[in-house]
Amino acid sequence: MDNKNIKETVKKVFNEYLSANGHRKTPERFAILDAIYSIEGHFTVDMLQEMMEGSNFRVSRATLYNTILLLMDSQLVVRLQFGNSSQYEKLYNIGMHLHLFCTQCGKITEIHDTNLQRIISEAKFPHFNTSHFSLYMYGLCNRCDRANKRKKKKL
Ligand SMILES: [Zn+2]
Ligand SMILES: [Zn+2]
Known part of the structure; x- marks a missing residue:
């Protein structure tokens, strides 16, 4: 569409x-x-x-x-x-998508992983009719990760 x-x-x-x-x-x-x-x-x-x-x-x-x-x-x-x-x-x-959430700066990136999406949408849950999903992965984005490593080196 x-x-x-x-x-x-x-x-x-x-x-x-x-x-x-x-x-x-x-x-x-x-x-x-x-x-x-x-x-x-x-x-x-x-x-x-x-x-x-x-x-x-x-x-x-x-x-x-x-x-x-x-x-x-x-x-x-x-x-x-x-x-x-x-x-x-x-x-x-x-469409179904996944979110990568940086716990430090709050940046969210959307990714499309067809493999994961297929597995999740095929999953059946008892007594529940799924309409859609979104998935969150928590961690650090590249920028925050690098900034943290630089800070550590200085200490
Ligand atoms: Zn970040
Ligand atoms: Zn989203």
Whole structure:
């Protein structure tokens, strides 16, 4: 599916969700959805706010948070919690992927390992219907690793 089709589909999903739950269909909400589905990879609320400031829609922080909650409820966005920082990513049609999380600087790299992905998606769990997964590997990124080694040498 190309990006244009994905955007059309998520718009439809969100539209139906808002109707079904009696939420207002404001242009701001759809502009936020569109912005999110233009982002590659993860985003923070700060990043999203910056993006929205460059668009025709001026949205408040409260509207951003509120819309993200609605998008999470409609399964279009998922929250990733890293320590005490929250990041989000789109959920529709993103494919399964793995995250490498640097415990020192907080950098997250997404990797696609078809072997691992296949093994995990074929795994069956009793009394549970899996819809998607994301996997985190914790460690140090190259930069932090090298910086630490340099520090040690100086001591
Ligand atoms: Zn790092
Ligand atoms: Zn991710």
